[in-house]
Amino acid sequence: MTGILELFDATLALTLVGIAVGVLFARDLFQSIVLFIAFGLLLAIAWCRLQAVDLALAEAAIGAGLTGALFLNALASTKQNSDDRDTLNQQTGHRPSKPALERLPARGIPRWAAPLTFLLAVGLVAAWLISIVAPLANPSVAPQIAEDKGIIQGGVTNPVTAVLLNFRAHDTLLEVVVLLVAVLATLAFAVSTERERSASPASPVLASFVALIVPLMVLVAAYVLWIGTKAPGGAFQAAALLAATGVLIMVAGGRPPSCALLRWRIVLVVGLATFLAVALGGMLGGRFLEYPPSWAGGLILLIEATLTVSIAGILITLFGATWSAGDPGAASHAGDTLATPTTDPSGNTP
Amino acid sequence: MTSILIYSIAGALLFSVGMGGMFVCTHPFRKILAMNLAGSGVFLVFLAMAQRHPDTPPDPVPQALVLTGIVVAVSATAVALALSGRVIALANDHQPPERSHGAQECETE
Numbered sequence: 001m002t003g004i005l006e007l008f009d010a011t012l013a014l015t016l017v018g019i020a021v022g023v024l025f026a027r028d029l030f031q032s033i034v035l036f037i038a039f040g041l042l043l044a045i046a047w048c049r050l051q052a053v054d055l056a057l058a059e060a061a062i063g064a065g066l067t068g069a070l071f072l073n074a075l076a077s078t079k080q081n082s083d084d085r086d087t088l089n090q091q092t093g094h095r096p097s098k099p100a101l102e103r104l105p106a107r108g109i110p111r112w113a114a115p116l117t118f119l120l121a122v123g124l125v126a127a128w129l130i131s132i133v134a135p136l137a138n139p140s141v142a143p144q145i146a147e148d149k150g151i152i153q154g155g156v157t158n159p160v161t162a163v164l165l166n167f168r169a170h171d172t173l174l175e176v177v178v179l180l181v182a183v184l185a186t187l188a189f190a191v192s193t194e195r196e197r198s199a200s201p202a203s204p205v206l207a208s209f210v211a212l213i214v215p216l217m218v219l220v221a222a223y224v225l226w227i228g229t230k231a232p233g234g235a236f237q238a239a240a241l242l243a244a245t246g247v248l249i250m251v252a253g254g255r256p257p258s259c260a261l262l263r264w265r266i267v268l269v270v271g272l273a274t275f276l277a278v279a280l281g282g283m284l285g286g287r288f289l290e291y292p293p294s295w296a297g298g299l300i301l302l303i304e305a306t307l308t309v310s311i312a313g314i315l316i317t318l319f320g321a322t323w324s325a326g327d328p329g330a331a332s333h334a335g336d337t338l339a340t341p342t343t344d345p346s347g348n349t350p
Numbered sequence: 351m352t353s354i355l356i357y358s359i360a361g362a363l364l365f366s367v368g369m370g371g372m373f374v375c376t377h378p379f380r381k382i383l384a385m386n387l388a389g390s391g392v393f394l395v396f397l398a399m400a401q402r403h404p405d406t407p408p409d410p411v412p413q414a415l416v417l418t419g420i421v422v423a424v425s426a427t428a429v430a431l432a433l434s435g436r437v438i439a440l441a442n443d444h445q446p447p448e449r450s451h452g453a454q455e456c457e458t459e
Contacts, residue, residue, distance in 0.1 A: 033379075067424050
């Protein structure tokens with residue numbers, strides 16, 4: 001039996017590496033992105049094999065699903081830009097010149113990069129082999145957490161949730177800050193926020209499918225959040241599900257939420273605010289981020305619930321910032337803004 | 351122990367493939383894909399390390415770190431995509447008619 005499982009592991013590992021190479025060298029960028037989504041799903045299987053079901057859930061939803069959606073969205077808006085450019089060139093009589101990306105500086109890639117990478121690979125494999133073969137000095141903390149009554153003080157019985165929100169809560173607290181910074185940066189850079197959006201009519205099949213699936217997804221997200229205290233699941237997985245719901249609604253013609261609205265800003269920060277409030281409240285009886293043992297379970301669930309809302313809002317904002325596909329109003333408007341640089345290429349730096 | 355070994359090696363290879371891709375690929379989207387592949391390699395090694403013995407449950411600390419890593423990776427990807435989308439849009443805007451070929455070199459630097 002173990003032989004078959006190891007064969008499965010080896011096949012999966014080989015497939016992962018093969019798909020990774022395929023992602024890099026596929027002829028078409030669209031093909032690369034689809035391969036990357038497949039890679040994420042296979043990686044989720046690998047993580048089930050490594051007994052990390054929490055992570056398999058997160059990887060399938062965030063690593064494969066949302067990242068793939070972000071890439072496809074970015075590719076679509078790039079294509080849309082260059083399509084505008086082509087029609088514009090035809091209208092104004094310019095010959096379509098090389099795609100802009102081919103004119104980006106390709107130098108700066110030294111010739112020794114490939115051998116260096118190969119050496120790096122060999123070195124890494126060697127180092128990891130040594131570190132695995134060498135006897136492991138520190139035993140795993142998992143048996144202690146599982147058998148010890150420490151987990152009761154942790155407030156939850158899912159060890160990953162306990163680590164995330166109690167034993168190493170600093171990480172999670174600062175992670176939410178990182179997410180908020182990412183939202184600010186994306187909003188500052190995103191191209192399509194300058195365009196005016198008009199909701200385009202989606203296909204009726206998609207619209208009624210979304211109407212059916214959205215309540216179900218919200219229900220599943222709530223379940224995943226609640227079960228996260230004692231089994232695989234938790235705030236991040238639930239947030240990923242909610243964010244996927246938001247993405248679906250946008251694809252079906254919904255408008256992305258505007259960060260100018262105060263209530264959307266409250267959605268974005270409510271998780272961090274609650275987390276900070278609980279962390280500071282812990283200082284009354286103990287230290288920063290220390291929960292009173294009898295309240296720990298309830299407090300963790302409260303933090304997780306608000307974190308779910310905030311992280312879902314953040315992920316939706318990250319996607320919505322560049323969302324522009326299927327938007328005829330944006331295309332014509334982009335054509336207008338692109339017209340100026342073509343006639344006057346010297347003084348157009350924004 | 352053997353499956354830990356298999357996934358560790360796969361993680362190391364994935365990291366190198368991703369790292370090489372960041373050097374070799376020219377399109378920014380492909381570079382970002384390569385960055386994600388390299389990150390997945392690191393996660394794979396972390397998770398293989400989390401399972402120190404096949405019989406005991408895996409160590410939750412690396413798992414929690416990787417969960418944090420996945421979420422940070424997606425936000426970093428979103429920022430990188432927005433940035434490169436802006437770069438592409440600017441390169442499109444600066445696409446000059448054939449006459450000013452010299453000026454284009456300076457702009458794309």
